[in-house]
Amino acid sequence: MQWEVEALNPIALQHLVLTAVAPYVDTRVLAERIAKEAQQRRRLRDFVQGWS
Numbered sequence: 156m157q158w159e160v161e162a163l164n165p166i167a168l169q170h171l172v173l174t175a176v177a178p179y180v181d182t183r184v185l186a187e188r189i190a191k192e193a194q195q196r197r198r199l200r201d202f203v204q205g206w207s
Contacts, residue, residue, distance in 0.1 A: 160168055 163171075
């Protein structure tokens with residue numbers, strides 16, 4: 156089967172991808188990574204705001 160993904164609605168494509176990978180995602184690790192990324196973004200924002 157061949158699909159042209161450009162023809163799919165972006166929301167439908169996102170749903171297909173998330174459904175396909177969901178069984179392989181370790182949600183605990185994902186949550187840790189998201190928290191770490193948020194912390195890094197805060198630190199970078201604070202650094203840039205303090206730069207004069």
